[in-house]
Amino acid sequence: xxxxxxxxxxxxxxxxxxxxxxxxxxxxxxxxxxxxxxxxxxxxxxxxxxxxxxxxxxxxxxxxxxxxxxxxxxxxxxxxxxxxxxxxxxxxxxxxxxxxxxxxxxxxxxxxxxxxxxxxxxxxxxxxxxxxxxxxxxxxxxxxxxxxxxxxxxxxxxxxxxxxxxxxxxxxxxxxxxxxxxxxxxxxxxxxxxxxxxxxxxxxxxxxxxxxxxxxxxxxxxxxxxxxxxxxxxxxxxxxxxxxxxxxxxxxxxxxxxxxxxxxxxxxxxxxxxxxxxxxxxxxxxx
Numbered sequence: 001x002x003x004x005x006x007x008x009x010x011x012x013x014x015x016x017x018x019x020x021x022x023x024x025x026x027x028x029x030x031x032x033x034x035x036x037x038x039x040x041x042x043x044x045x046x047x048x049x050x051x052x053x054x055x056x057x058x059x060x061x062x063x064x065x066x067x068x069x070x071x072x073x074x075x076x077x078x079x080x081x082x083x084x085x086x087x088x089x090x091x092x093x094x095x096x097x098x099x100x101x102x103x104x105x106x107x108x109x110x111x112x113x114x115x116x117x118x119x120x121x122x123x124x125x126x127x128x129x130x131x132x133x134x135x136x137x138x139x140x141x142x143x144x145x146x147x148x149x150x151x152x153x154x155x156x157x158x159x160x161x162x163x164x165x166x167x168x169x170x171x172x173x174x175x176x177x178x179x180x181x182x183x184x185x186x187x188x189x190x191x192x193x194x195x196x197x198x199x200x201x202x203x204x205x206x207x208x209x210x211x212x213x214x215x216x217x218x219x220x221x222x223x224x225x226x227x228x229x230x231x232x233x234x235x236x237x238x239x240x241x242x243x244x245x246x247x248x249x250x251x252x253x254x255x256x257x258x259x260x261x262x263x264x265x266x267x268x269x270x271x272x273x274x275x276x277x278x279x280x281x282x283x284x285x286x287x
Contacts, residue, residue, distance in 0.1 A: 089205025
């Protein structure tokens with residue numbers, strides 16, 4: 001098993017992995033029985049790699065409808081999460097509200113420079129305080145019906161309301177993209193915009209990675225040819241980051257309880273488990 005993940009996202013999109021540092025700041029703790037000052041690196045491992053299984057969380061609210069009013073003409077409404085409403089994109093695999101990482105009870109670590117393998121939640125040096133799930137990667141979804149009006153002005157500019165912007169494609173959260181066995185960096189947020197098919201409202205889907213390629217990534221967007229791209233509402237970092245990006249940014253956390261107190265661990269990377277499409281190794285360091 002590798003200790004550090006090789007994945008490095010493009011600059012400006014997701015934070016890169018943090019290198020494991022054996023020289024980081026040290027927390028001095030007084031052992032209650034001996035009153036000897038011990039460094040945290042002497043009490044708990046510097047690094048833990050936990051084996052986890054991925055569980056996608058389906059978005060069950062299929063009620064939201066969308067409608068486009070184009071040049072004063074109201075097009076027929078469409079159910080946002082009906083596959084038939086999507087004119088472009090993979091709707092079937094994009095309707096997840098999150099992906100849960102469940103600890104399966106095995107892992108590996110580095111303790112005082114030596115590698116070791118463990119199972120369960122109890123170690124010689126303490127006990128793991130694990131939440132269930134270990135981490136839930138959230139995705140932004142649409143919970144209410146939504147209507148958009150587009151109007152061409154005399155100067156040829158197109159006004160889109162809401163939010164009231166010119167020559168701009170407005171993207172909103174649709175859900176997360178997930179399939180068993182896909183690269184972990186492709187477990188990502190998907191956005192939608194409204195379009196038309198004759199007198200019908202239709203939906204176009206955009207993955208975060210596709211927007212990154214077009215230089216219009218969340219959360220700020222950018223310019224795509226002669227059109228601006230914006231996100232409404234402005235997405236949160238934890239939502240728009242991919243699974244790998246969220247883990248690299250430290251959103252997964254747990255603690256180890258020792259005789260000297262509780263020591264927090266924060267995620268800094270992950271790797272797929274070869275031959276097991278739903279398993280992932282998540283790397284943590286103590287703080």
